Amino acid sequence: MDRREIRTGVVGLGYFGSFHARQHAASQKGRLVAVADFDADRAAAVAAAHGVEAVTDHRDLIGRVDAVSVAVPTSLHHRVASDLIDAGIHVLIEKPIADTPEAARDLIARAEAKGVVLQVGHIERFSPVFSVLAEEAGRPRALELTRIGPWKGRAIDVDVVLDLMIHDIDLALTLAGAEVVDVAAMGAAVRAPTNDFAHALLRFANGVTAHLNASRVADRQERTIRAVDGARVVTADLAARTVTVAEGESRREIAVPASDNLALEIASFLDAVANGRPAVVDGAAGLAALVVAERIMGAIAGLPAAAPNNGGST
Template sequence: MSSPLRAGVIGIGYFGRFHARHYALNPDVTLAAVVDRNHDRAQAIADEYGCEAFTDPADLIGRVDLVSVAVPTANHHAMAGQLLSAGIHCLVEKPIAATLAEADELIALADARNLVLQVGHIERFSAVYRALTERVSRPLFIESVRAGPVRERANDVDVVLDLMIHDIDIVAGLAGAPIETIQAVGMPVVNATSDIANARLTFENGVVATVTANRIAEKVERVMRVYETDRYTVCDFADSRIAEFERTGDLKTDGLAAVRTGEQTIEREDSLANEIAHFVSCVRTGAQPAVGGFAGREALRIAQGVIESVSDHQRRFAAAPAVPAAGPVSAHVEV
């Protein structure tokens, strides 16, 4: 295509407005239209960027070549399915859909029509993630923590689909093998669904990962540690920093001198701008997206396994008889 592609955005909420902004700034596309059920909200963005505003996604048909779907997860399948059926390329915010069956239908629609279906796992497009993948080759054990304070937005889903799925996607990619077993726990604290969860993921090649997500923490923390033979790498996604530790000698004889250490701050990039530029490039060239439908489906499959394990744990302990709280421990012990 020689002329600029025409882009649209469905869902002008917190994240959708950033999609609109980056399409407007991208020289390879023209932001043609935005859609939101709240017409005033859509019109405000349309006025800002000089595009059309609609309340019905069907109005995009014939007006756009590609679209970002930034609506609640429950609506991903209906919205993206309608547009894929009309021949429009789709970037769907994570998770790809609410169920695996819905994900499979979207993948099949895109494949049948030779369309790009990209899933918005934005962390894959950060500069520090790229630096991490350049340093890791054969992971043995992975630890990750993703935490942040209570917020009003994005609590329509479990913390596993809200936050943990970012690290599930990264861990699955680093492990490079199918998932084998999932053990998880989690609890709702201020919302109806789990606000904090921890999962132990074992992959078929023996790689083990522990993944923690917490949306009621006192501060932001987004850290991943990857352990390999004789080395480990720490990736701080929040601070865009990489630290490396490598054994270069005999610990018994050389002590800490046998450990080479290094730290590097990675220059930040706009991850969403990178993600959208990649999507536009794939549409223009026909290349496969780095995070396509199958990658999004696998992240959803593991995330759903985590949620099921959490539910099993909660049911088991809800049915158990209450154990009386222990009294204060005496400081005096007779022998």
């Protein structure tokens, strides 16, 4: 497919969906032609800002677009994405891929059957800061991932594990490069009906351990990753855009140039569409992160541990 002919759309124009619309409108790799939201006024406002068509039903995009970003609430991911995939439309779906592993597996199967790209919005994979950390860290023995911030009152339809920690689950899986064999976790609800903070300890088949800390009721903003291998410690501050490498008395700090990670994510998606290749963060990666997230939430709830399954068929 000629990238100049890729007609794009966005479904769901809330907080993050509006950013998707802006990036699609600015992209040189596709042409934004329509946006969709059940709120007609919101759809009209975003459409007017970018000079495109507004619709209130995602199915009205069928026949008008070749690729879409889906940024609706998680509970609607499967219904919306399955309609679009079945119509042969390439889909970039915000994380988590779906609200259950079963729904995620169904989306993956539908995309494979239709031969379309299914990409999951694990945006930190496109962060140059994470790329530098991964290169410097190699295969660490221990990981510490922290993603905390003050209460914003959004995305409370899902647990903090699916809202925030899911990012770091994906990054931990990427850095560890092995299957999760054991999960311990704790968390609690504070202001939302579901957990607002969570701590998880993951043990991987290759002996790597990862401690994950997520909160949406913290007194500060922090997004950091620490990778440890003996005396060598590599620390990334995703917000400050720095990577620090410490080993013994030696300390080296790497400043990473500014970037727009959402623009990079969308560009990668449209490149996959144009070149007919799999997404960098495909449905299998989204499913693997979701399966681990389910195990963490189960551990918090005190449910019996499930057998390890990072995304394969049951």
